[in-house]
Amino acid sequence: MTRRAKTVIENAHVVTVSGDEYPDGHIVVEADRITAVGPGRAAVDEADQVNLIDAAGCLATPGLVNTHHHLYQWASQGLAVDSPLFEWLTTLYRPWSKMDAEIVAGAASAGLGWLAKSGCTTSTDHHYLFPKGRGDLFAAGIEAAREIGVRFHPCRGSMDRGESRGGLPPDEVVEDLDTVLTETAAAIDRYHDPSPGSMLRVAVAPCSPFTVTRELLVRSAELAREKGVRLHTHLAETLDEEEHTTEQFGMTPVEYMDSIGWLGPDVWLAHCVHLHDTDVKRLAETRTGTAHCPSSNARLGAGIARVSHLLAEGATVGLGVDGPASAELVPLAGELRQAVYMQRARYGPTSLTARQALEMGTLGGARCLGRDDELGTLEPGKLADIALWRMDGFHAAVDDPVVAFVFGPTPPLHRLLVGGRTVVADDTLVTVPEDEVGRRGVAAHRRLMALAEEVSR
Numbered sequence: 517m518t519r520r521a522k523t524v525i526e527n528a529h530v531v532t533v534s535g536d537e538y539p540d541g542h543i544v545v546e547a548d549r550i551t552a553v554g555p556g557r558a559a560v561d562e563a564d565q566v567n568l569i570d571a572a573g574c575l576a577t578p579g580l581v582n583t584h585h586h587l588y589q590w591a592s593q594g595l596a597v598d599s600p601l602f603e604w605l606t607t608l609y610r611p612w613s614k615m616d617a618e619i620v621a622g623a624a625s626a627g628l629g630w631l632a633k634s635g636c637t638t639s640t641d642h643h644y645l646f647p648k649g650r651g652d653l654f655a656a657g658i659e660a661a662r663e664i665g666v667r668f669h670p671c672r673g674s675m676d677r678g679e680s681r682g683g684l685p686p687d688e689v690v691e692d693l694d695t696v697l698t699e700t701a702a703a704i705d706r707y708h709d710p711s712p713g714s715m716l717r718v719a720v721a722p723c724s725p726f727t728v729t730r731e732l733l734v735r736s737a738e739l740a741r742e743k744g745v746r747l748h749t750h751l752a753e754t755l756d757e758e759e760h761t762t763e764q765f766g767m768t769p770v771e772y773m774d775s776i777g778w779l780g781p782d783v784w785l786a787h788c789v790h791l792h793d794t795d796v797k798r799l800a801e802t803r804t805g806t807a808h809c810p811s812s813n814a815r816l817g818a819g820i821a822r823v824s825h826l827l828a829e830g831a832t833v834g835l836g837v838d839g840p841a842s843a844e845l846v847p848l849a850g851e852l853r854q855a856v857y858m859q860r861a862r863y864g865p866t867s868l869t870a871r872q873a874l875e876m877g878t879l880g881g882a883r884c885l886g887r888d889d890e891l892g893t894l895e896p897g898k899l900a901d902i903a904l905w906r907m908d909g910f911h912a913a914v915d916d917p918v919v920a921f922v923f924g925p926t927p928p929l930h931r932l933l934v935g936g937r938t939v940v941a942d943d944t945l946v947t948v949p950e951d952e953v954g955r956r957g958v959a960a961h962r963r964l965m966a967l968a969e970e971v972s973r
């Protein structure tokens with residue numbers, strides 16, 4: 517008889533997000549995959565080598581998927597705190613233009629460590645500023661993700677429309693079209709891993725309609741489709757943006773993207789706050805994903821996205837924390853509550869449920885990233901990305917653990933597994949010393965502020 521190594525999780529309230537819940541359930545993991553999920557005790561052979569995790573008092577959910585982020589912004593938190601988006605951006609472009617690989621490495625390490633501590637097992641990163649001669653910024657984020665141990669979907673961002681071409685950013689922070697396309701293709705060739713169980717997939721991600729040319733959007737879509745990778749950008753975040761596209765192209769942001777082949781099942785868009793009814797329908801029928809970032813939208817006063825309307829039309833919606841410069845220290849698990857509260861504040865008490873929010877934060881996110889065949893639910897055959905939340909403290913006064921989890925503050929993590937590997941144990945990051953990760957984030961912030969100060973003197 518072959519002796520098989522298994523991790524067996526027992527005594528948990530298991531929410532599969534594929535339709536089943538087991539109040540006293542088990543999950544079995546072999547290598548990086550889930551091999552069994554069900555009620556009661558797991559069936560194991562005597563010969564199996566079992567690593568037992570007693571999850572009594574815990575809620576087991578799929579690991580959370582973060583569909584929108586800018587990790588470098590860890591270094592520029594707490595600035596322009598009362599500004600609307602365009603003013604916030606124009607204030608931050610200058611310090612951001614001084615960013616280097618050392619800053620990105622520290623910021624990404626802190627940002628990903630923080631995400632793991634709030635149950636995130638897969639994260640994107642949208643990096644769209646590449647000041648010249650400042651090291652390999654894209655590689656710095658990838659290295660940080662490897663070290664922290666989360667699944668990573670870095671998006672090679674870009675801007676080619678500076679002020680002199682009618683765009684928002686100063687010319688010094690944009691790249692030219694050829695450089696963007698060459699560097700993006702090189703990043704895909706070097707890093708993108710399409711194989712099953714992949715820890716690293718690259719996406720193509722021009723920044724937004726008001727910072728990139730139409731040509732860059734069109735050529736980026738061609739490149740992504742030729743290489744078989746996904747497309748991402750910001751869209752319809754504020755009314756200023758709609759004014760911009762109406763003035764420049766005579767269309768809403770969604771209509772504009774539709775007109776250039778930028779809607780489809782291989783595209784997910786951050787925000788989509790300001791949508792017309794026709795936009796909502798179009799996103800749903802083209803199976804375009806939305807990365808909903810409620811705290812960032814609230815922090816910047818951008819508005820409340822029509823998430824319940826998108827879901828009612830059958831559209832794909834995931835959750836994102838967005839960059840820490842527009843949502844300081846936001847935990848991903850906390851975005852579930854934020855999403856529910858904001859929908860209900862705007863659209864009424866039945867507009868979004870706790871379980872719908874959990875589905876958005878897991879399966880919805882996996883769909884946005886094209887990984888729902890492997891991630892987002894707890895089912896045999898899926899990757900073992902699992903969060904075990906401690907619900908036996910203050911949270912236990914709420915009988916339904918899913919309600920306690922979504923409506924309450926983020927509970928401590930008993931364990932976070934990514935592909936079966938422990939990344940967080942007893943609410944502490946274990947892959948890299950947690951205090952070290954925190955210090956790296958502070959050092960990145962101080963370095964960026966010092967570099968920005970040098971220039972302004």
Ligand SMILES: [Zn+2]
Nearest residue numbers: 750786838839
């Ligand atoms: Zn963003």
